[in-house]
Amino acid sequence: MFAEYMPVISLLISISVVMVISPGQDFAIITRNSLLYSRKSGVIGAFGIFCAIWLHVAYSLAGIALIISQTAILFNFIKYAGATYLIFLGVKCLTAKNNGVIPNSISDKPLISNTASFRAGFISNALNPKTTLFFLSIFTQVVTPETPYFIQFLFGSIIATAHLIWFCIVAFFFSSQRLANKIYGLKVWIERVMGVCLCLLAAKLIYL
Template identity: 50%
Template sequence: MDTIIMSLTPYFAEIISVAVIAVFMAVSPGADFIMVTRNSIFYSRAAGLYSALGVSLAIWIHVAYSIAGLAVIISNSIVLFSVIKYLGAAYLIYIGWKTFRSSSKSEIEQPQKENKQLSNWSAFKVGFITNALNPKTTIFFLSLFTQVVNPQTPLFLQIFYGAIISCAHLLWFSSVSVFLSQPALLNKFNLYKGRIEKVIGTLLIGFGLKVAAATSS
């Protein structure tokens, strides 16, 4: 144990930096937050939690290509970056438009019926795709693994950094889902459900347009 601690001593500052950055990355408002919020209040707590799980597992895609050094290639390739960018933007705009258009009197009067319309697997996919196709996340991981993480950092420690970031996202978004899906809050949300849907739909479309305008520099 002492040997392991001694071997990690040179990386303590790096570990702390990654942990702090991971927390700020998770809590920063963005498409992931809006999507988890949407699924938590319009469908169910389970939908929000599975979306949070999807977001946290998608983090590993970014970790994998960053460790492999592919983040530099992606950010420097106009074609690859553009493919990721426009797929992500199109997905957010599509979900945003569906949310914006979904408001109706019958849905407001029958929230429990709507809760059954999104399966756990569908909720997971929404969270996973939203994070995986976000070019801003690609840029973030490129910055993290080139400016914060030393190239000499052992592979197992880089994987550990990925675990820290993934867990930070899972804990944060799970907490968001649990908080927003409390019965008292849901009752209030249902009173203004149509307006909230339009706001969230507009935000998702806005994030989609923002993603479409993203650059790799």
């Protein structure tokens, strides 16, 4: 039984890789938190995205994704809620101030709570209507009433794990001490650039 789904699984892996490495709001948030706060913050944010992916999987398999995509009020609520959160983060970045101190170690960086790190990743992905449409398009093509539950679970696991692995890699790269020493002096400008990017991503969501 498993062998007959191998072509679909291979295709889903390829699609998941392309989807996850495409720059977007998740990438911007994990990069910002890893670079300006800590590796731990980035990894926890990656787990937030991982959990949000399972949320998408759950409602897609339940058929709710189709309802959301065909109900303008629900779809617009998700879209504008996601855009509002991105604008909130963007404004925080644009108004951040530089204390002029370059950290000597990762522990010298400003702190952010685990809850805030997780929430940033989770909300960013959960309120992204593009992700909702992605799951709708994927699961309506590969899942049928005859698809076994363990295969459906495997489909969700592939997508969620791809996101977790990629964003952990992003967190590890952008939290390296060598990189921090080189660019932390530009912290305020990095915040500004990230703020602009997040606001632009919000605008893109609004006009999706």
